[in-house]
Amino acid sequence: MLSQTEENYLKALFHLTSETANKSETGTNELAAALNVKPATANDMLKKLKEKKLINYEKYGKVSLTAAGRRQAIEVVRKHRLWETFLYEKLQFSWDEVHEVAEQLEHIYSPKLIEQLEKFLGYPEFDPHGDVIPNAKGELKLQARKTLSQVMVGKSCKLVAVKDNSASFLQYVVKVGLGLSSKIKLISRQEFDGTTEIEVNGKKSMVSQKFADNIFVV
Amino acid sequence: MLSQTEENYLKALFHLTSETANKSETGTNELAAALNVKPATANDMLKKLKEKKLINYEKYGKVSLTAAGRRQAIEVVRKHRLWETFLYEKLQFSWDEVHEVAEQLEHIYSPKLIEQLEKFLGYPEFDPHGDVIPNAKGELKLQARKTLSQVMVGKSCKLVAVKDNSASFLQYVVKVGLGLSSKIKLISRQEFDGTTEIEVNGKKSMVSQKFADNIFVV
DNA sequence: TAGTTTTGTTAGACTACCCTAACTTTATAT
DNA sequence: ATATAAAGTTAGGGTAGTCTAACAAAACTA
Numbered sequence: 001m002l003s004q005t006e007e008n009y010l011k012a013l014f015h016l017t018s019e020t021a022n023k024s025e026t027g028t029n030e031l032a033a034a035l036n037v038k039p040a041t042a043n044d045m046l047k048k049l050k051e052k053k054l055i056n057y058e059k060y061g062k063v064s065l066t067a068a069g070r071r072q073a074i075e076v077v078r079k080h081r082l083w084e085t086f087l088y089e090k091l092q093f094s095w096d097e098v099h100e101v102a103e104q105l106e107h108i109y110s111p112k113l114i115e116q117l118e119k120f121l122g123y124p125e126f127d128p129h130g131d132v133i134p135n136a137k138g139e140l141k142l143q144a145r146k147t148l149s150q151v152m153v154g155k156s157c158k159l160v161a162v163k164d165n166s167a168s169f170l171q172y173v174v175k176v177g178l179g180l181s182s183k184i185k186l187i188s189r190q191e192f193d194g195t196t197e198i199e200v201n202g203k204k205s206m207v208s209q210k211f212a213d214n215i216f217v218v
Numbered sequence: 219m220l221s222q223t224e225e226n227y228l229k230a231l232f233h234l235t236s237e238t239a240n241k242s243e244t245g246t247n248e249l250a251a252a253l254n255v256k257p258a259t260a261n262d263m264l265k266k267l268k269e270k271k272l273i274n275y276e277k278y279g280k281v282s283l284t285a286a287g288r289r290q291a292i293e294v295v296r297k298h299r300l301w302e303t304f305l306y307e308k309l310q311f312s313w314d315e316v317h318e319v320a321e322q323l324e325h326i327y328s329p330k331l332i333e334q335l336e337k338f339l340g341y342p343e344f345d346p347h348g349d350v351i352p353n354a355k356g357e358l359k360l361q362a363r364k365t366l367s368q369v370m371v372g373k374s375c376k377l378v379a380v381k382d383n384s385a386s387f388l389q390y391v392v393k394v395g396l397g398l399s400s401k402i403k404l405i406s407r408q409e410f411d412g413t414t415e416i417e418v419n420g421k422k423s424m425v426s427q428k429f430a431d432n433i434f435v436v
Numbered sequence: 437t438a439g440t441t442t443t444g445t446t447a448g449a450c451t452a453c454c455c456t457a458a459c460t461t462t463a464t465a466t
Numbered sequence: 467a468t469a470t471a472a473a474g475t476t477a478g479g480g481t482a483g484t485c486t487a488a489c490a491a492a493a494c495t496a
Contacts, residue, residue, distance in 0.1 A: 027444080039443080039444065039445085040486080040487095041483070060490090112315070221453090256455065257474065258454085259455070261476085
């Protein structure tokens, strides 16, 4: 069985090399930054994970998950998203509170627990942030989605997920009047810095390029 | 914040020095045995916990919890029993399956989670094994109960809790036809070894002294 | 292409938790 | 009351995961 730390490294690699991130491999420093450890620390773990055949890695080269590593990572993601759904749906946690606790719960080991939790929640497809929950076989359907910054001026779209799950970002999202399934109309966009004016429920707001990059819509 | 390991030591001390155990202090070897570590290991931790003022301890002396240590231990026990209740009531876990998973869940840190979980469960008073769940203030009412081995021949009683929570014991209990609230009649007891004949729902069984010592009744 | 910056690696050290082996103190039993 | 047994402690060592400091390789840049 993997340690919590190993699981966290695999999960970080999964997120850094996903379709969403538009990359299939990453580097030591980037991984270290994602996990809030020093590159030297990440380097040690890379050797260990390579030894366990969970990642593809050669000295001074890029890192990617093997099939086995990806399987393990997806299992952690699955647990994370099921717990988030539980916290949100059953325990009245808010959008921005679920992530932190799910970071702990995702490491609980008990196949029966996850199986039963999923059943209890009614086999949900999406977590509270709009992300797809992988099924028990580790399959996750990819969503045809783009970022708010890719939507053209004058068009309307619907919020389906957020990229960043930090509490500060989510609180900001709520403040702008946005939630899952919110309808967003693009009023205008500044060429200069990408600042975008949007309209949500008749209320207009200005949001930054960075903000728009972190909102997924269809 | 305490580590999972520290929490486990405090919890073990709580159980070893409870009313149930009829003792208010314990020794290094006993503690080590309860945690499945060597005495040398427990000794290191005792020094650490004393330093944190969570236990009363002097070299070559007995160990007991301070008020602060007891508070922490009770919080862990509270979480453990609430999770057991959740698993049993909401996720269709059986009597003998809940303990192991709760051993992991009890270390999740989130005051809101426990608060909401308790509310979700309807502020239960007892866990699936019949043990009292401490309230949010850390108060736990003690139960007027005795062991089955203390009941006199010819008398009847009701099962309110089990002492041992191991899967093997609980499966044995179920096999004899017992569960929470079962009515038990004492048919006879051997002077020689304490073997007792009981009747549950019209079915007679012979149980050992050790078995009877681990059944709490009123 | 040569210098500089970025990225990645190695060496050595620290903490938490665990171990074994040797030792000391306390308790028990005749 | 002393020998033996039981309980408890200390010293020294191991692994996982983290760090800093120094170094090596790769990638930029001018």
